[in-house]
Amino acid sequence: MRYDVSHIEMSRTICTFGTPFGRYRFLRMPMGIKEASEVFQEYFSEIFNIPGVEVYVDDILIYAKNKTEHDKILEQVFQIAKENNIKFNLSKCRFGLNEIKYLGHKFSAAGITIDEEKIDAIKNMPSPTRKKDIERFLGLIT
Numbered sequence: 001m002r003y004d005v006s007h008i009e010m011s012r013t014i015c016t017f018g019t020p021f022g023r024y025r026f027l028r029m030p031m032g033i034k035e036a037s038e039v040f041q042e043y044f045s046e047i048f049n050i051p052g053v054e055v056y057v058d059d060i061l062i063y064a065k066n067k068t069e070h071d072k073i074l075e076q077v078f079q080i081a082k083e084n085n086i087k088f089n090l091s092k093c094r095f096g097l098n099e100i101k102y103l104g105h106k107f108s109a110a111g112i113t114i115d116e117e118k119i120d121a122i123k124n125m126p127s128p129t130r131k132k133d134i135e136r137f138l139g140l141i142t
Helices: 009-014 036-047 067-083 116-124 131-141
Strands: 017-019 022-024 053-056 059-062 099-102 105-108 111-114
Touching: 036 053, 059 067, 059 099, 111 116, 116 131
Parallel strands: none
Antiparallel strands: 017 022, 053 059, 099 105, 105 111
């Protein structure tokens, strides 16, 4: 999804700042502020609250028992996106997959397993020696 949340009034309010020349606010939520990911998560989870849809920040995962059901859900997602002026980057979209790696797991008709690449990355990570190394390790395993 494109970071163009101009229609979330809360994003404008939390980004207001004052100068000697007056108060100003962004027209769109700037990325990098602490609250941005939380606001995105809450907003997109709310508008894409459809059975068969999972939202994590700016990723949407659509799942169904069969192609017909999947396509029906996909159509709903596109309609909601259109109504809310949300744009998708088609080069980053994947449609109709039978298996997908998502948040360190592999999802398929056979079930959910841990992504082997994630396990290998943890196994091959050097032992932490500094605080930053520990933070990096914790980020990898969560």
